[in-house]
Amino acid sequence: MVNALKHEDTHILLENADIQWYWDGSQIIRFRELWREGSSIEEIAEELGSNSTSIALLVMDQAEESNIRPRKRGIFGK
Template sequence: MLFDEVEVKWKWTESELIKFRKMWKDGASIQQIGKELKINKRSIGLLVIDQAEQGEIKPRPGGCLGNKKKQDLSLLLLKVMMKSYIHWDKPNIDTE
């Protein structure tokens, strides 16, 4: 099961929610938020869903990754694409 081996935090204090919302708005990743609040990423992920459904937080460009530089994401995408291209067996296409 999804939650069998990981403790999930189901109840949050008002101060934790305020801290979470501020960090989300400031662009912190769920990993950074979890580290700051001393809560596992799965609990933070569930909190993201809850707070989004309640309209307490808004979608953001980096999603759960936070404010990653576009350059970093572009470089990662390029690396993935190049790795895929290198391992891709190009079909033998006859042009006749």
């Protein structure tokens, strides 16, 4: 990660976003089930008590780790 001074002409990604960074094992298992069932990120967020931004990041994390597979409609589900 790069430490950068904040300048007027820069943008810090997700600087003010409400992100859930930590997930326990049961949440990950449920996330994977919902993903396989075709739930949208909004539906998954509601089920897990989170928000769609956090779920989108979790999707990227789990895909990067090869824990979930791509879906025909991606984050939109069925």
